[in-house]
Amino acid sequence: MAVTELTHLETSFLHTQLSFKTTRLFNTRCQVLGRPRNANKVLCSVSTNQVPSTITPQQTDSSKSKRDCYGVFCLTYDLEAEEKTKSWKSLINVAVSGAAGMISNHLLFKLASGEVFGQDQPIALKLLGSERSFQALEGVAMELEDSLYPLLREVSISIDPYEVFQDAEWALLIGARPRGPGMERADLLDINGQIFAEQGKALNVVASRNVKVLVVGNPCNTNALICMKNAPNIPAKNFHALTRLDENRAKCQLALKAGVFYDKVSNVTIWGNHSTTQVPDFLNARINGFPVKDVINDAKWLEEEFTQKVQTRGGALIKKWGRSSAASTAVSIVDSIRSLVTPTPNGDWFSTGVYTNGNTYGIAEDIVFSMPCRSDGDGDYELAKDVIIDDFLRARIKKSEAELLAEKRCVAHLTGEGNAFCDLPEDTMLPGEQ
Numbered sequence: 001m002a003v004t005e006l007t008h009l010e011t012s013f014l015h016t017q018l019s020f021k022t023t024r025l026f027n028t029r030c031q032v033l034g035r036p037r038n039a040n041k042v043l044c045s046v047s048t049n050q051v052p053s054t055i056t057p058q059q060t061d062s063s064k065s066k067r068d069c070y071g072v073f074c075l076t077y078d079l080e081a082e083e084k085t086k087s088w089k090s091l092i093n094v095a096v097s098g099a100a101g102m103i104s105n106h107l108l109f110k111l112a113s114g115e116v117f118g119q120d121q122p123i124a125l126k127l128l129g130s131e132r133s134f135q136a137l138e139g140v141a142m143e144l145e146d147s148l149y150p151l152l153r154e155v156s157i158s159i160d161p162y163e164v165f166q167d168a169e170w171a172l173l174i175g176a177r178p179r180g181p182g183m184e185r186a187d188l189l190d191i192n193g194q195i196f197a198e199q200g201k202a203l204n205v206v207a208s209r210n211v212k213v214l215v216v217g218n219p220c221n222t223n224a225l226i227c228m229k230n231a232p233n234i235p236a237k238n239f240h241a242l243t244r245l246d247e248n249r250a251k252c253q254l255a256l257k258a259g260v261f262y263d264k265v266s267n268v269t270i271w272g273n274h275s276t277t278q279v280p281d282f283l284n285a286r287i288n289g290f291p292v293k294d295v296i297n298d299a300k301w302l303e304e305e306f307t308q309k310v311q312t313r314g315g316a317l318i319k320k321w322g323r324s325s326a327a328s329t330a331v332s333i334v335d336s337i338r339s340l341v342t343p344t345p346n347g348d349w350f351s352t353g354v355y356t357n358g359n360t361y362g363i364a365e366d367i368v369f370s371m372p373c374r375s376d377g378d379g380d381y382e383l384a385k386d387v388i389i390d391d392f393l394r395a396r397i398k399k400s401e402a403e404l405l406a407e408k409r410c411v412a413h414l415t416g417e418g419n420a421f422c423d424l425p426e427d428t429m430l431p432g433e434q
């Protein structure tokens with residue numbers, strides 16, 4: 001009999017695991033539960049070789065609804081009972097980390113409203129916070145309660161990724177430490193990389209086998225790589241790093257320069273890293289269906305100002321606003337998800353950071369690199385064809401590639417690839433930093 005001190009959250013997790021009757025999972029959790037926590041403690045006696053094997057489905061359901069829920073979301077309901085809800089799809093589990101942060105404060109309400117997955121898609125939101133943000137997380141759950149969203153059927157909050165990621169079909173990984181004063185990019189890679197290694201391990205054990213993972217927390221490309229490497233049971237293709245905000249910013253600048261509304265701008269790619277080495281591509285972009293270079297007859301602006309404006313937009317916004325972009329980031333997360341769950345319009349594409357594994361653009365393998373993608377709307381994607389890369393574009397792409405390869409060497413200890421060796425070409429910034 002092993003005696004372990006557990007938080008109330010951990011206890012509820014054990015109950016969930018017990019109800020799944022998985023001895024192997026149960027044993028795995030006992031190792032993870034050894035960490036000290038500041039939350040309320042209870043003393044638990046658990047026997048690793050006496051897992052009950054005859055828990056009925058009914059017991060499973062009731063223990064789940066009583067323990068893994070917040071407030072009004074603990075009430076039972078029957079989606080088949082009302083006329084309106086009969087035609088709805090089955091509940092989708094969406095996990096969000098950093099749920100008490102600024103970006104989530106916009107995103108969660110969009111998710112709950114049906115704007116992202118559709119008006120016939122009921123949703124369960126599983127919110128992950130840090131120990132420091134747990135109170136704020138309860139505040140978020142209270143606001144969700146008070147919003148009375150018909151599609152929002154379950155909300156749970158926790159600081160344990162193994163609990164939050166249970167059966168997740170989407171994992172939106174936003175929570176990360178910000179870069180503090182004097183902190184090198186290498187330090188940030190290590191601190192945040194550890195978060196994403198742990199979360200990758202948790203996804204690997206408890207999430208849906210086809211979970212789609214969108215990493216937002218910076219440095220998001222390398223965090224996505226770390227997360228993916230720690231989740232070998234989940235297809236590498238399912239991991240994304242958010243570069244859609246950069247694409248949206250690039251579209252806005254091209255629209256402004258051309259004097260058209262931004263819905264006329266298409267085929268915009270952000271290549272590479274979500275850092276100041278990112279490459280907004282004006283060679284393949286189109287305005288009203290015509291190549292941008294034919295519409296904007298100003299090569300100097302395109303080659304110099306445009307790129308620099310997109311790269312530093314976040315910093316310019318911080319100067320005005322006094323804080324980093326949260327609302328437009330949340331919008332770009334919605335855009336990014338919708339690009340995977342709705343078919344891409346003919347001839348167009350979208351940017352997302354994906355694992356390089358057999359690309360035709362000549363980009364190094366085994367990194368997470370933003371590239372042009374298309375989707376049939378089934379959650380999967382393919383790389384866009386008919387993309388031109390000239391010498392100018394290639395040189396810029398190579399710079400971002402070099403940075404990502406260096407970042408990968410910096411986090412080798414977190415990807416299981418030996419000792420880390422950090423030789424970043426320069427201490428580049430995130431787009432929001434100055």
Ligand SMILES: NC(=O)c1ccc[n+]([C@@H]2O[C@H](COP(=O)([O-])OP(=O)(O)OC[C@H]3O[C@@H](n4cnc5c(N)ncnc54)[C@H](O)[C@@H]3O)[C@@H](O)[C@H]2O)c1
Pocket residue numbers: 097098099100101102103104128129130132133174175176177178195215216217218220241242243244245246274324325326329430432
């Ligand atoms: N990829 C992009 O385009 C993009 C754009 C904007 C911001 N970002 C990044 O998104 C991240 C979040 O931004 P924000 O403005 O919401 O920050 P924020 O500081 O307002 O919120 C972050 C939240 O994450 C929580 N957190 C920290 N570590 C955690 C962990 N291990 N597990 C769960 N939660 C944890 C914090 O307590 C905080 O509540 C930052 O890393 C930021 O740089 C990325």
